[in-house]
Amino acid sequence: MFNFLSRPTGSTENHDENSGKVIALMNQKGGVGKTTMAFNLAHAFAHKGKKVLCLDMDPQSNFSSLFGFESEDNYHIHHLLINSIKELKALHTNVMPHDVIKTYTTSAGMSIDLLPSGQELSGFELTVAGINAPRQLILKRFIEKYNLRSQYDVIVIDGPPTLGLLVVNILCACDGVLYPFVPDRFSEQGLKNILQVVDDIDEMGITSVPKNLGYIPNLFDSRRKQAGSDLEMIRETLGEAVVFEPFTNKVQFGKSLAGRKSVFDYKSAEYKDLQTQFTKMVDSVSQELRS
Numbered sequence: 001m002f003n004f005l006s007r008p009t010g011s012t013e014n015h016d017e018n019s020g021k022v023i024a025l026m027n028q029k030g031g032v033g034k035t036t037m038a039f040n041l042a043h044a045f046a047h048k049g050k051k052v053l054c055l056d057m058d059p060q061s062n063f064s065s066l067f068g069f070e071s072e073d074n075y076h077i078h079h080l081l082i083n084s085i086k087e088l089k090a091l092h093t094n095v096m097p098h099d100v101i102k103t104y105t106t107s108a109g110m111s112i113d114l115l116p117s118g119q120e121l122s123g124f125e126l127t128v129a130g131i132n133a134p135r136q137l138i139l140k141r142f143i144e145k146y147n148l149r150s151q152y153d154v155i156v157i158d159g160p161p162t163l164g165l166l167v168v169n170i171l172c173a174c175d176g177v178l179y180p181f182v183p184d185r186f187s188e189q190g191l192k193n194i195l196q197v198v199d200d201i202d203e204m205g206i207t208s209v210p211k212n213l214g215y216i217p218n219l220f221d222s223r224r225k226q227a228g229s230d231l232e233m234i235r236e237t238l239g240e241a242v243v244f245e246p247f248t249n250k251v252q253f254g255k256s257l258a259g260r261k262s263v264f265d266y267k268s269a270e271y272k273d274l275q276t277q278f279t280k281m282v283d284s285v286s287q288e289l290r291s
């Protein structure tokens with residue numbers, strides 16, 4: 001069963017209180033709601049008046065698509081990361097972050113920036129395989145080089161459903177991680193694996209590990225007889241980290257995402273509960289990042 005009590009909780013002590021925070025939605029398992037949560041959480045931060053950058057680190061680029069971004073023929077994060085590596089000069093392209101970052105205005109009038117991804121990002125690990133610079137810190141150094149923290153209150157990273165160098169780069173670059181998961185016994189391994197990577201980074205000592213900002217039970221099947229006791233059991237084994245109120249299977253997600261909208265883009269009552277859930281998540285994340 002789940003047993004994550006001994007995991008390092010991480011710390012944000014190395015980061016300036018006043019600089020923007022970098023948070024990531026991670027789980028090695030696919031389809032657990034990483035992108036859905038990242039998109040709505042970013043909107044929730046924007047509704048709190050925060051300046052938000054959404055950073056898509058998944059080559060599937062679902063996060064980017066939700067903003068209407070088409071990666072075909074467009075520069076994206078992969079090109080910027082490669083440009084930031086001196087040793088790969090032969091592969092450099094003539095683009096800067098401000099050429100790649102797009103600003104979107106939501107139907108509720110909020111402004112959110114997107115640093116999109118694209119298919120080329122799937123070749124990242126291979127492309128950087130031979131460099132001498134620390135390959136785990138490419139994203140962290142990119143964020144530092146372009147002072148992205150000072151330009152945003154929060155940078156929300158959507159992670160890929162893999163392990164490997166992209167995931168290590170995300171974990172080394174962020175202050176905190178949220179772990180969406182489907183609370184059934186099949187999800188155990190995906191969560192365990194990603195938490196093992198956090199442990200490995202801690203052991204390597206190359207940078208401070210991100211803080212565990214909490215687990216997000218998603219697609220919780222409240223009608224299933226065992227659901228309540230399963231969740232309770234999981235809650236007990238997740239240690240001290242926050243476990244958020246579960247998200248059940250909501251048609252509102254399907255409807256809103258199909259229209260490239262967040263739950264905050266609707267005024268009708270059926271979206272109110274979800275808006276409240278994400279607003280509470282923002283409050284909790286903000287508090288965790290301060291402590």
Ligand SMILES: Nc1ncnc2c1ncn2[C@@H]1O[C@H](COP(=O)(O)OP(=O)(O)OP(=O)(O)O)[C@@H](O)[C@H]1O
Nearest residue numbers: 030031032033034035036161219247248249250253
């Ligand atoms: N609580 C929910 N209710 C209904 N549908 C949901 C819910 N959470 C996620 N979904 C839907 O499930 C699908 C998978 O979600 P999502 O893309 O966010 O997962 P993911 O973890 O990002 O997947 P991947 O690992 O492939 O990137 C999407 O179609 C999404 O709209």
Ligand SMILES: [Mg+2]
Nearest residue numbers: 034035058062
């Ligand atoms: Mg996704």
